[in-house]
Amino acid sequence: xxxxxxxxxxxxxxxxxxxxxxxxxxxxxxxxxxxxxxxxxxxxxxxxxxxxxxxxxxxxxxxxxxxxxxxxxxxxxxxxxxxxxxxxxxxxxxxxxxxxxxxxxxxxxxxxxxxxxxxxxxxxxxxxxxxxxxxxxxxxxxxxxxxxxxxxxxxxxxxxxxxxxxxxxxxxxxxxxxxxxxxxxxxxxxxxxxxxxxxxxxxxxxxxxxxxxxxxxxxxxxxxxxxxxxxxxxxxxxxxxxxxxxxxxxxxxxxxxxxxxxxxxxxxxxxxxxxxxxxxxxxxxxxxxxxxxxxxxxxxxxxxxxxxxxxxxxxxxxxxxxxxxxxxxxxxxxxxxxxxxxxxxxxxxxxxxxxxxxxxxxxxxxxxxxxxxxxxxxxxxxxxxxxxxxxxxxxxxxxxxxxxxxxxxxxxxxxx
Numbered sequence: 519x520x521x522x523x524x525x526x527x528x529x530x531x532x533x534x535x536x537x538x539x540x541x542x543x544x545x546x547x548x549x550x551x552x553x554x555x556x557x558x559x560x561x562x563x564x565x566x567x568x569x570x571x572x573x574x575x576x577x578x579x580x581x582x583x584x585x586x587x588x589x590x591x592x593x594x595x596x597x598x599x600x601x602x603x604x605x606x607x608x609x610x611x612x613x614x615x616x617x618x619x620x621x622x623x624x625x626x627x628x629x630x631x632x633x634x635x636x637x638x639x640x641x642x643x644x645x646x647x648x649x650x651x652x653x654x655x656x657x658x659x660x661x662x663x664x665x666x667x668x669x670x671x672x673x674x675x676x677x678x679x680x681x682x683x684x685x686x687x688x689x690x691x692x693x694x695x696x697x698x699x700x701x702x703x704x705x706x707x708x709x710x711x712x713x714x715x716x717x718x719x720x721x722x723x724x725x726x727x728x729x730x731x732x733x734x735x736x737x738x739x740x741x742x743x744x745x746x747x748x749x750x751x752x753x754x755x756x757x758x759x760x761x762x763x764x765x766x767x768x769x770x771x772x773x774x775x776x777x778x779x780x781x782x783x784x785x786x787x788x789x790x791x792x793x794x795x796x797x798x799x800x801x802x803x804x805x806x807x808x809x810x811x812x813x814x815x816x817x818x819x820x821x822x823x824x825x826x827x828x829x830x831x832x833x834x835x836x837x838x839x840x841x842x843x844x845x846x847x848x849x850x851x852x853x854x855x856x857x858x859x860x861x862x863x864x865x866x867x868x869x870x871x872x873x874x875x876x877x878x879x880x881x882x883x884x885x886x887x888x889x890x891x892x893x894x895x896x897x898x899x900x901x902x903x904x905x906x907x908x909x910x911x912x913x914x915x916x917x918x919x920x921x922x923x924x925x926x927x928x929x930x931x932x933x934x
Contacts, residue, residue, distance in 0.1 A: 552569065817836060
């Protein structure tokens with residue numbers, strides 16, 4: 519991965535990447551520790567749903583509204599303040615670690631910091647690297663996120679063996695401090711409003727962002743794809759663990775290996791997709807990935823029957839393809855709007871898109887859990903696969919698909 523990092527050849531971005539590595543390591547450790555503590559405080563399966571909701575609801579409530587703040591303020595200040603805010607929240611978890619309600623409230627409050635951090639990071643990337651390098655940067659960011667999903671839980675689990683939760687939370691808090699220091703050293707061009715730009719009120723800025731996403735065909739195309747893909751993939755996500763553990767009846771050892779295999783292939787996919795994007799238009803790659811992902815979802819049915827004769831191998835292959843398909847969708851979509859949207863409105867657009875993404879994700883989890891209970895896990899995943907194949911066939915016939923394939927300048931998407 520380090521040679522891939524060096525290919526970006528931008529020291530400022532490498533500092534941002536190092537900050538991401540450190541903070542996401544802390545995030546991953548915190549998540550596994552909180553899940554462990556919640557499991558100790560309650561034996562109800564419902565509380566784990568509350569943990570997920572506490573993490574994602576801040577984006578639904580505030581995501582749209584933070585965009586104008588990010589576009590009007592210094593990105594560096596926003597990023598550093600978000601890290602320091604989350605550091606304080608983590609320290610507050612030390613006295614609250616034996617309170618279920620206290621932990622849920624603090625997870626929610628920590629999510630508010632992430633609502634500011636993620637769009638600010640998205641808006642920062644085009645300011646510190648060339649536009650043609652954005653796919654590589656997004657791929658690196660995505661692969662780092664996936665890698666931390668593998669590494670952080672292992673470290674968190676090992677730290678839990680020492681039975682000193684307070685020390686673990688202090689270590690996690692320190693990662694945010696390191697991230698804040700690294701970000702504070704960044705050199706970001708045009709960080710905030712230029713002096714010759716006309717002043718506008720917060721409400722006017724918010725309306726401008728919403729109007730842009732609502733009326734611009736290019737952004738409407740991205741939004742519709744995100745809604746459909748996130749919702750349907752959440753139907754799958756809501757049932758995968760049940761299928762692996764209860765339908766395939768996999769033990770603890772192979773469950774851990776399967777999760778690692780999915781993560782490794784996700785990392786590989788995130789590193790590979792920027793090179794594929796140089797050979798294939800983003801709109802075609804996205805639609806092809808949606809179609810192929812649909813076929814992969816449908817393949818869970820024959821994989822289960824083959825598993826009866828040749829155990830495990832079909833499931834390992836299926837999880838590998840699932841890991842690859844996730845990043846082949848995420849990286850092109852994120853790169854597409856980061857390369858095309860003006861830096862002046864990117865914070866607002868990113869905040870709105872994050873809110874829509876999390877709303878679709880939560881809706882898919884809720885519906886997927888209910889449908890999976892009624893129909894069963896495998897039929898639900900197969901049905902989701904059929905929906906994705908239909909989307910891959912129908913969406914290219916719409917005007918939104920054509921808009922995704924057109925070249926856009928930042929100025930066009932700032933004044934639309």
